[in-house]
Amino acid sequence: SGIIESSNMLFSRGAVATAVLRRSLRPSGSSMASSSAAAERLLFGGAHVPHVGGSHFRQTNSAPKSASSFSTTAPTLQAHSFDEPNPSLFHSDRFAGAALDTDKTDDDLVADIAAADLDVLLRSDVRTMGSILGNIIQERNGKDMFDKVEKLRNLAKDWREAGAGRDASKAAEAEKAFADMSAFASSLSSEELMTVSRAFTHFLAIANAAESHHRARLIRHDVKMNARKPGYVGALSTKRDSCGGAIPHLVKEVGVDPKDVYDTLINQTVELVLTAHPTEVNRRTILDKQKRVQEVLTEADAKRSSGPLSAYGQSLLNDCLNREISSIWQSDEVSRRKPTPQMEAERSTLVIETVLWNSVPSFLRKLNVTMKSELGPEYGLPLDVAPIKFASWMGGDRDGNPNVTPNVTREVCLANRAKAARLFAADLKSVQSKLSITNCSDELRGRVGDVREPYRAFLQPMIERLENTVIWAQDKLDRLEADGSLDGGDSISTDDVYLYKKELMNDLMLVHTSLCETGNAISADGILTDIIRNVSAFGLTLVPLDVRQESDRHEEALDCITRHLGLGSYAQWDEDTRLSWLQQELTSKRPLLRPGEWHDAPDIFTPTAIDTFETFQMIEEQYEESLGAYVISQCTSASDIMAVLLLQLDAGVRKPLRVAPLFETLDDLNGAAATMDRLFSVSAYKG
Numbered sequence: 001s002g003i004i005e006s007s008n009m010l011f012s013r014g015a016v017a018t019a020v021l022r023r024s025l026r027p028s029g030s031s032m033a034s035s036s037a038a039a040e041r042l043l044f045g046g047a048h049v050p051h052v053g054g055s056h057f058r059q060t061n062s063a064p065k066s067a068s069s070f071s072t073t074a075p076t077l078q079a080h081s082f083d084e085p086n087p088s089l090f091h092s093d094r095f096a097g098a099a100l101d102t103d104k105t106d107d108d109l110v111a112d113i114a115a116a117d118l119d120v121l122l123r124s125d126v127r128t129m130g131s132i133l134g135n136i137i138q139e140r141n142g143k144d145m146f147d148k149v150e151k152l153r154n155l156a157k158d159w160r161e162a163g164a165g166r167d168a169s170k171a172a173e174a175e176k177a178f179a180d181m182s183a184f185a186s187s188l189s190s191e192e193l194m195t196v197s198r199a200f201t202h203f204l205a206i207a208n209a210a211e212s213h214h215r216a217r218l219i220r221h222d223v224k225m226n227a228r229k230p231g232y233v234g235a236l237s238t239k240r241d242s243c244g245g246a247i248p249h250l251v252k253e254v255g256v257d258p259k260d261v262y263d264t265l266i267n268q269t270v271e272l273v274l275t276a277h278p279t280e281v282n283r284r285t286i287l288d289k290q291k292r293v294q295e296v297l298t299e300a301d302a303k304r305s306s307g308p309l310s311a312y313g314q315s316l317l318n319d320c321l322n323r324e325i326s327s328i329w330q331s332d333e334v335s336r337r338k339p340t341p342q343m344e345a346e347r348s349t350l351v352i353e354t355v356l357w358n359s360v361p362s363f364l365r366k367l368n369v370t371m372k373s374e375l376g377p378e379y380g381l382p383l384d385v386a387p388i389k390f391a392s393w394m395g396g397d398r399d400g401n402p403n404v405t406p407n408v409t410r411e412v413c414l415a416n417r418a419k420a421a422r423l424f425a426a427d428l429k430s431v432q433s434k435l436s437i438t439n440c441s442d443e444l445r446g447r448v449g450d451v452r453e454p455y456r457a458f459l460q461p462m463i464e465r466l467e468n469t470v471i472w473a474q475d476k477l478d479r480l481e482a483d484g485s486l487d488g489g490d491s492i493s494t495d496d497v498y499l500y501k502k503e504l505m506n507d508l509m510l511v512h513t514s515l516c517e518t519g520n521a522i523s524a525d526g527i528l529t530d531i532i533r534n535v536s537a538f539g540l541t542l543v544p545l546d547v548r549q550e551s552d553r554h555e556e557a558l559d560c561i562t563r564h565l566g567l568g569s570y571a572q573w574d575e576d577t578r579l580s581w582l583q584q585e586l587t588s589k590r591p592l593l594r595p596g597e598w599h600d601a602p603d604i605f606t607p608t609a610i611d612t613f614e615t616f617q618m619i620e621e622q623y624e625e626s627l628g629a630y631v632i633s634q635c636t637s638a639s640d641i642m643a644v645l646l647l648q649l650d651a652g653v654r655k656p657l658r659v660a661p662l663f664e665t666l667d668d669l670n671g672a673a674a675t676m677d678r679l680f681s682v683s684a685y686k687g
Helices: 002-012 016-024 032-044 106-113 120-141 143-161 168-186 190-225 243-254 258-267 284-305 311-329 341-375 406-434 442-448 454-483 501-517 527-538 551-564 575-588 607-621 638-651 666-670 672-680
Strands: 270-274 388-392 545-550 627-633 658-661
Touching: 120 143, 120 190, 120 311, 143 168, 143 190, 190 284, 190 311, 243 258, 243 341, 258 341, 284 311, 341 388, 341 406, 341 527, 388 527, 388 545, 406 454, 406 527, 406 545, 406 607, 442 454, 442 501, 454 501, 501 527, 545 551, 545 607, 551 607, 551 627, 551 638, 575 638, 607 638, 627 638, 638 658, 638 672, 666 672
Parallel strands: 270 388, 545 627, 627 658
Antiparallel strands: none
16 A cells, blocks of 8 residues: 555656656666666657557568568557567567568577567567566456556657657657646556556566576577687677687787786686665565566577477467466565565575576686687686685675674574585585496595495585584574574584585595596586586685675774773874874784773763674684675775774784775765875885
8 A cells, every 4th residue: 555655646746657657667676778778668669769660569461571681661560569469479470570581490580680680589579478468467457457558658658759858849749748648647546556557567577587588599699600610619609798709809809818818817806796775675576487487488499499389389388478477467566574684695695596506607617618719728717716706795784774783794694604505515415426436546545445436435424514514504593593692512513514615625626636537537527517616606605795884883983992091082083193093003913902891881882883893703703705895885084994904903803804995975086096095105004
C-alpha cells in the first residue's frame, strides 16, 4: 500500500508519465546507457531510431527481397508493443528487417546478418518476450488494463517524437504531448498506476536480460567469425576491449615487446569491489528468474545453431520462457524486509559461488592460451598469478551505517572462510574421484607411503582439513551470534584447519607438479588447475573485506586519546601540529592505550570513539587476507591518512591494512594533489 500511495503522489504532482516511466526504465543495478536506453527508444519511439515504426513487436509482411540484399529501411510495425500472437523464440520472421536466405541454418544467418544489422536477433528476443508479457497482462489484469499501458506508451512516444522538450522548433508540440500524457496518467487510480509501473519495469528488466545475453552472443559470434584466421586460437574475442584483441594489437601493431606485455600482465592486479547499493530493492527471487530467462535464450541459440528443432523441442523452450515471465509478473518484486549487513554479504558470496567461481578460472584459462599464442609459448600465465581479484564492502563498510559493528565484520569474515572451505572441499572431492592414477613423484610418495592410489590418499586429509575449517569457522560464528563473544576454547585446533592460502597452495602444487613429472600434465591441466587459479584469485577468505569509515570518526578517537593523556584537544590542533604529533607517535611505536582502557574513562571516551577503537581491535584479530584496504571517506588532509596508520599501530595490527583515501567533495578533489604531496613529504609515512 505504501508503494501505491507513493505512486499516486508522484502522479498527482504533474511529472506523471516521465516519473513512472523513467523510474521503470532504471532497473536496480542497471545502467541506462545500454539496454535501458535502447529499450526506452524501442518503447517510446524517436526519429533517431530507424528500426521503430508504430510498434516494436509485430511486423507486417513485406515484399520479398533478394537473398543477397539487406533491408536499409525501417520495417512496418503494427500498433501494439506487447501484442504478438503466439510469441515464440522460433518464429520464421525472427530475422525480420534483413532479407536473407531463410533456407540457411540460424548460425549461418547470423553470419550474414553481421554485415547489416547485428541487433536484429536482440530485437527479435525482446519482441517475443514483450509479447509474452503483454499476453500475461491481458490474462491476469484484463484487456482494459493492457490498453491503458499501451495508451500511456503511445502518449510517451508522441512526446519523444516531438523532441521531448529538447527541440525548440517543436516546443509547443512537445508541451501539448506532455500535457496529454500527464492528464492521462493523472486519471489513473493508484492500483492502475501500480500496474502500469510494473509493466514498464518488468519489460525493461527482461530487455536488460536479453541484451546481457546478446552481448555474450556477439562475443561467440566474433570468435566463430575469426576461427579460420591463421594463428587465431579462438579463446577470447578479437575486439579491442578484450585481451584477445588488445594483446595482438600491442605486439603486432604498436610494436611492444612480448616480454614487456607479459611482465605487465603478471604484475598487475585489477581488484573488483562488490558493494551493496543502497537503492537495491530487487529480491533475489526476481534476479534469479531474470537469470533463468537469459539461460533459456542461450539454450534456444544453441538449439537453433545445431539445426532445425522439432515442434516438441520448440514448445519446451517457449513454455519455459512463458513460465519464467509469468512467474515474474505474479511475484512480489520488492524485498519487504530490510537486509542486514550479514544478509548483504551472503548475497555477494552467492554471486561468487554461482557465477565467478567457474567464470574466473575459465577466463584465466583462455587468457593463458591467448598469451602463449600471441606472446610465445614460454609466456603463459603462471598458476599463482591472478590478474583479477575481488573484494567487498559488505560487512566492512561502516560509514554512516551503525549496524556494521566490529562483531558484524567478524561474522562476515568467518562466514566467508566457511563458504570458501566448502567450495574448495567440493572441488577437491571431484578431483579425488578422477585421480585414480597409481604412479606419482618421489616427493608425493614420501608423503603418503606405499599406497595403491597416492593422489586419492594425499587429497583425503586435505578435504578433511577443509571440512574442519568449515566446522571451526561455524563454531566461532555460533558463539558470536549467541553471546557476542569469541571467548572460550575452539572445538577444533587451528593446526587442523587451513588458515593461510600458502598452505593450501603448497599442497595443491605438489599434486600438480607430481602429475607433470610423471607424464600426466593433461590431467594436471584439468579441474586441478582451475582450483589452483581460484586459490590465487579468491584465497581462503573468498573476498577480503574493505573497512570503510569516515575521517571524522578517527579525529574523534584521537581527540579522546589526547585529552585522556593530558595533551590537549587533537580536534583543536592545526594540520601542522597534528602531523608533527602523529609522526612522533608513529616513530616512537609506544602504545597510547592498553586494550579496553577506553572503558575506564566514560567521561572522555564517547560511544562512537569506543566503537572505533574496537574496530581496530577487530582488525588486529583477523587472519591473513580476511581484510583488504582501510578506506577513509570524506578525507580532507594528510593527517586523516596518518591517523589511521597510528590507530592501526596502537591496536597492534601486525600487517597494517593499506589506507585508501576518498576525496569526495569538490574542494577535497581540487586539493587532492596537494594533500598527497604533503603526505609523501612525511618521513614516517614513507617509512
